[in-house]
Amino acid sequence: MNASPHRVLLAAVLCAAACAGAPRARAAVPAPADTPYPGTLKLAVDASDVARRIFRVREEIPVQPGPLTLLYPQWIPGNHSPTGPLDKFAGLVVSADGKPLPWTRDPLDVYAFHVDVPQGVGTLAVEFQYLSPQDRSQGRVVMTPDMLNLQWNAVALYPAGHDARLITVAPSVTLPEGWQFGTALEVASRNGASTTFKPVPFATLIDSPMFAGRHFKRVDLDPGAQVPVHLDIVADAPEALAIKPDQLAIHRALVRQAYKLFGARHYDHYDFLLALSDNLSGIGLEHHRSSENGVGPGYFTDWAKSAPERDLLAHEYTHSWNGKFRRPADLATPNFNVPMQDSLLWVYEGQTQYWGYVLAARSGLWTAEQTRDALASVAATYADNRPGFDWRNVQDTTNDPIIAMRRPLPFRNYQMSEDYYSAGQLIWLAVDTELRELTRDKRSLDDFARAFFGVDDGVWTVKTYTFDDVVATLDALAPHDWAGFLRQRLDAHAPPLDGLARAGWKLVYTDKPSAMTQGYETERKVADFTYSLGIVVANKDGKLVDVRWDGPAFKAGVPSGATLVAVDGREYKAERLKDAITAAKTGQAPIELLIKSADSYRTVRVDYHDGLKYPHLERIPGAPDRLSAILAPRR
Template sequence: MKTAPMIDYRIEVGSAHAHRFLVTLRVAQPQTRQRLSLPVWIPGSYLVREFAKHLSPLSAQQGQRTLEVQQLDKSSWVVDCTGKGALTVTYEVYAFDTSVRAAFLDSRRGFFNGTSVFLQAEGFEGQPHSLKITGLPKGWSVATGLTSVKVNALGLGDYEAPDYDSLVDHPVELGNFWRGAFTAKSVVHEFVVSGASADLDGPRLLADTQRICEAQIAFWHGRRKPAFERYVFLLNAVDDGYGGLEHRNSTALICARRDLPRTGRPVNTDAYQTLLGLISHEYFHTWNVKRLKPAEFAPYNYTQENYTQLLWFFEGFTSYYDDQFLLRTGLIDAKTYVRLLAKTINQVQATPGRHSYSVAQASFDAWTRYYRPDENTANATVSYYTKGSLVGLCLDLTLRQCPTDGKQVPSLDGVMQRLWQLQRPIQEVDIVQALQDEAPGGPPAWTAAHSWADLLKTWVHGTDELPLKSLLSAAGVTWVSKPAALAQRLGVRLSDAGGNLKVQAVMRHSVAESAGLSAADELIALDGWRLRKNDDLALWHNEQRAQALLICRDQALLTLTVPALVPANPAMGPKGASGEIIALALTENLDASTAQRRQQWLKG
């Protein structure tokens, strides 16, 4: 006989115009002092977000008796219960966060992650949890990856989860939305799009997504069927936005409405490819971080930061594979792929922080640096997404240079599959072992590393430049350097919104820093010529001599001296951002061995 859930939730629209969900929690057999808490973060987004700030005061009852709720800290409460009666707690949640991380509600659409709305009944986290979705505006539907128990045609009704962790790992979309479906490797995939125009080319979106899903399932499982039987894409199309958050059998996505394919209209190729890359990235997370996860995340601690040095692997390698699967499925060609690689390389090269902060440190400090960017972020850290993806690229190309046993060329694919076969949370030592098993002879001699552990120490825990140019050359890709735009060569990031040219950030060890520029400075004139937009700076700048720069800082006018750039167009100092832009191209007239290596790499 099936056990009735100990923990029941009901969620309904309290007031759509006021952006408030009404939530009821019922604990069938509460503890004498029943603690309740709300997560302070959501897995996949490494920042303490303080979701409890959106909760109204809690009301609690046991039978007909009203109980006092005592708040213990910013996100936890306790209720003193007596007898065996069920505890019922009600509260409202203010929901006006348009991102994929929290909750949103207005008269047209609703969305929520469980971490934002469902209090955790401590002591019962491992018990079955049920959810009733009800009280929605007329005509609204429900889309979620949760297991349905008894729902109507619109999806309203009862859902269940085996435990709290599973409950909050299934986002829910509410409203009037476009819905389509396809089957990939015997798994039903549902695609929901909210906010799309009426001419959305749904069939193309489904067909392209299906190719990605089939390729990734085959990557992880071969011919075997994956453990999940259903997957849901929840895409919110807005005027301007981009992002995604992975879950165990679903993902929440945001894109600009204009980036979607539309029937009878030409597609914005670059923008649509970016959307497909996002879909590929979040779907790859179904395995890499949701099932194959760092040991520090097993289990999640929802009350505080969960630190790991492995985001370079879980986010970085996922970033490496997202565009790889667009290439492998024919959604982009090889020329486009190497162009995307060049974009990633240039993003890293423009970050001075890479010289002082390793990608392992960046992973650990994501909570305070990456997710809390300011004018100094580029100097203080490096992205574990972009540099992590380049570490993945370097490992893949290095493995492919290792001796083979004549059966299969070593590759990063093989490393990922070896890790997947462990079927447990992993540590860095497991990655090292997988590399060793994939290429027992160790790294090639040119790396100067005696073992794979030594190589990771250099590339992941060190701050030396990655050997990208030589590895890509050996894989049949030509590396071309050219001078960057003037602002990058000066080491300054500018905004010309509103007709005022303002400094957003100044790079360490740069010309701009030596000149004395600071974030928030407004550039007024160069050598007496008015500056209003980026183009004006290039128009009046003279690289061969020092120039007077008039700025406004806190309403005071100051004159600084911009030194000459001699020789012309130099890269910045060894610890600054690069003054060059990298372009990649497929090398022509390759020798047979290089051509074979490139083909194997680009075909996966």
């Protein structure tokens, strides 16, 4: 029987599709070598389509004939995990001399794209789009009608086979008309809304993001300095940019206190990039000569309420020394597609968390009381809200950026997550107070900071370290079994709380929250009953965003993620639950909670009678007050 023309055409189409999808020999992805890439890449980003939140990218890549692999950055520094947003990458077209070239995605390494470069071709043109999230359900919002956050790792392909420090790139960006920007990159030229930057190594480009916006202010934080430091601010509205003189003085003090702590700087200039926004997603991400910081629009204009956010700049600034200049050896990879290892994040992030609190206090971003209240919250978390220590330890949580990649967890307090931050902070409080005790308060962690991070003033190439390097520096300050001291706290199935007592303070609970606790509740938009019923409730809809494993509510059968509908037969309100907990302290009846889980309603009875509990720190009578000495400004 003769086939119809339509059948023949359909068969040809199906054959072509099958042939295109047929397995082919996998090209190897070249490992990075210590050889410079010949020529300079040109990377042009059109970031002007803020209405549709699209970044349009064009690259010109010098090439030689033969197989070429282009990589999309996967392992993002500061994220400590393979979080390159490849799902937002679209529209890839590769061409040479105006003619398209076929490309093939690697079937195992989906961040790699293989291209065969024909003879006679010296430059490839590469075009694609980065389709940034339209709302937070799709990821972090980086573009709004009023501002944007350009992270170069999201808008660049680079050639495999070379160390990222040895690939030179000339970047440029086009912004909406009238917008201004902050970045650590240095301007080469401007043409209307387009700016071309001086060529830099690809590794430096990825480490040099941009904040840009309609409403922008640049503030000098170290007037007259040979090594300038600026605060580059974008905001949803111009009134949010208003900075009072005393607020400016505090941010300038942060720079001075960091210099007094470390005794050196490892940049030729530094830019705090600060977004004041309800629309752009928040962020705190470190870079060598800058940092990305996102807080609420009232950071300056509602200063009293912004306290919970005010350790952010101190934390990210510390990373210029700890994490960017001095970097764990297993995190110092030659390019952005070689897997990282996170074993020393308790130093990288844990000690930075410690210095973030300390520098916030020393600069005046926090008062001493606010710092103690913030530390009380940390201590309470590890004294009474980490049942996960039954099966995990701090060291094991350094794997969590790779395991969980900051996805929500049903029982975070039991599963644990990135506890190397705050548990690491407590470890370094223990080290600081141990140093002080061993040396009769003649040595402290300040001396470690200067000896470990304060070397090679003015140098900003990476200097790696290992566990043994940390131990050797501590041992030079005060001979001790520092390896055993650290490993005991990292590997134990118990929280590292001993430093607080050596600091002269203890954790207590009262029925009144501190101002910082109230601030944390406001910032997170929750009512926190962690240390009484063992639940945290979202203000908006009554959702139980956290239930403490084996806490009173958990034992009564309350599930995480359910909705709290009513308390003792009345509609749930935070104050109503507080009243019920208070009343139960002197009564015998359990607290009745009406819970909605999926489409089912049920009443659970929580037999709890110890009243409201909120963490505070209290002085230990007769003990040296080392905590106040730690938090005091350096003169």
